[in-house]
Amino acid sequence: MAFEATDRSELRSKLEEYGESGDKALRDEIVASQVGLAEYLARRFKNRGEPIEDLIQVALLGLLKAVERFDPGRGLEFSTFATPTIVGELKRHFRDKGWAVRVPRRVQELHLRMGTVVNNLSQELGRSPTIPEIAQRAEVSVDEVLEAMEAGRAYRFSSIDAPAGDDDDRAPSPAAAQLGEDDTGLEEVEQRMLLSPLIASLPKREQMIIHLRFFRGMTQSEIAARLGISQMHVSRLLARSLAQLRDRAGAEAAPG
């Protein structure tokens, strides 16, 4: 990204002016003039399973933060300052949402595709399908199916499934619980969840899944049907819940 010297000095004087005035219109003007930088950096993160439009939005948010935080007095070029801020925002996006970057694209795709395959086969067969049946329907090998099942552990959940508060929030009100799942027996779950305060620290939907699977003995496919989500999603949520319970049990056991 090369800028003409006049552009650079114009940008610098605008940034200085914004630093003093805090004029939002000026800020937006600066952001608009630097959209190219944001798009350029966003494209470096394509082919990782996230739509480019989303990545550009994330990069623009990073750009906005860079404009807010830039200190002209330090003598840095704006692009030198903004690039790590924008890249940091993009990396955080991949950490918080979508997939951990290390899961190969084809495994991610198969994992997501298996959600539909497993659901369809379960309905057609009236039972949970075997792994060879899934492999045949998905036109992949058994080993690929097993690998895709494992991949669920590396899935990063969108914020809709995360506790609304901190990780340490003991009385969470997760976004998902506010989306009309009251008819699935959550109150009853709350009454029975006396066993472990750890479980109560999980998002409501995960409490529900833990309860149905481990305390009521429902299968994953039955839970999926009851909650109206795919079995792969139940599988991912269970894996995540158990990992969180371990983390928290470990934290409570640790001295101090």
Added chain:
Amino acid sequence: MMGEGQERETRGEALGRGGDVRLVVPAAPEYLRLVRLTAAGLASRLGFTFDEVEDLRIAVDELCFHLLGDVDDDPAAEPRTMDLTYSAGDDFITITGRTGLTGPVPQPSDLSEQILDALVDEHEVSGDDGEITFRLKKQRES
């Protein structure tokens, strides 16, 4: 082309008593993936359903995780390993394991107990021979 009888025999050898699968891994969480994959691979060959394979994966992970023990502080110490044997019956799998740990038998939490009860048909941890060992069994439904 193998005849059906011959094929069954071959499969029996691969999966039967003589064809146990043994896996020895360092006693560290990052190797539980191999522990799970091996269980899932064997279960899928026995015709376990997706539900059952999932249960077995979670169960063996849950049990092994709690038996990993503390990380050895002494870097010079021989790294501890887990030694697992996966045995296939006609319609069940048993997984037995030696943890390399000695001392009192770790008591699983109530929750852990509940989880394993729901997922597998039998599970136990014992320390009869001086070493902590475990065993779990999962039956295929149909």
